[in-house]
Amino acid sequence: MIPTTLGEGNPADVLPIHTIEIAQSLTCFVVEDLRSARRFLSSIKVKNPIDSLTFFELNEHTHHSIIYPMLKPAQQGVDIGLLSEAGAPAVADPGAPLVRMAHENNIRVVPLTGPSSILLSLMASGLNGQNFAFQGYLPIKPPERQRKLRDLEALSAREKQTQVFIEAPYRNMQLLNDILSTCRNNTLLCIAVDITLETEYICTKTVKEWKHALPELHKRPAIFLLMME
Numbered sequence: 104m105i106p107t108t109l110g111e112g113n114p115a116d117v118l119p120i121h122t123i124e125i126a127q128s129l130t131c132f133v134v135e136d137l138r139s140a141r142r143f144l145s146s147i148k149v150k151n152p153i154d155s156l157t158f159f160e161l162n163e164h165t166h167h168s169i170i171y172p173m174l175k176p177a178q179q180g181v182d183i184g185l186l187s188e189a190g191a192p193a194v195a196d197p198g199a200p201l202v203r204m205a206h207e208n209n210i211r212v213v214p215l216t217g218p219s220s221i222l223l224s225l226m227a228s229g230l231n232g233q234n235f236a237f238q239g240y241l242p243i244k245p246p247e248r249q250r251k252l253r254d255l256e257a258l259s260a261r262e263k264q265t266q267v268f269i270e271a272p273y274r275n276m277q278l279l280n281d282i283l284s285t286c287r288n289n290t291l292l293c294i295a296v297d298i299t300l301e302t303e304y305i306c307t308k309t310v311k312e313w314k315h316a317l318p319e320l321h322k323r324p325a326i327f328l329l330m331m332e
């Protein structure tokens with residue numbers, strides 16, 4: 104399980120040399136997105152020509168019935184690298200079913216070290232890192248999203264729990280506007296953008312404070328953390 108970079112940048116700046124060396128040596132990969140995987144593997148200078156490598160695509164469109172055959176190389180003694188499009192594989196990522204099948208078939212699963220936007224943003228937020236929940240994507244339709252935000256705010260207050268969620272980059276501003284119009288003024292909101300990149304921005308303020316100056320988040324990878332004390 105090979106974590107990848109969270110954006111365009113030097114892999115050596117965020118990935119341990121051990122992770123890079125293992126990824127460089129592999130010849131078979133299960134990837135979320137073929138183009139981004141080839142770009143990442145080129146950036147770390149894999150030992151074999153890219154066109155000679157074996158790739159299986161596993162994403163939200165992959166039918167469950169074709170996942171198991173992806174394990175055939177491992178059953179024949181060939182190590183397989185599982186690559187997310189960004190960050191840690193099988194976390195907010197479609198790779199988990201493959202990992203489960205590997206366990207069911209006594210295939211060793213090895214997680215390698217690398218960046219996770221969830222943990223990095225939580226570390227830098229100043230919010231509760233002892234009790235938190237990753238909610239993934241919130242509903243797209245505004246009424247349902249606003250209702251979900253109210254539910255998460257109430258859950259955070261009741262459980263003293265940090266709520267972590269993400270959105271497609273082109274919908275970041277719509278989500279942010281819904282947060283500011285729905286949540287209470289004293290609720291804390293951390294916005295973490297471009298994590299590990301040169302343009303990284305991580306800031307925690309109350310909802311009331313955010314209303315005075317909105318960051319530009321359009322088409323930038325962002326993660327949101329909310330907590331009502």
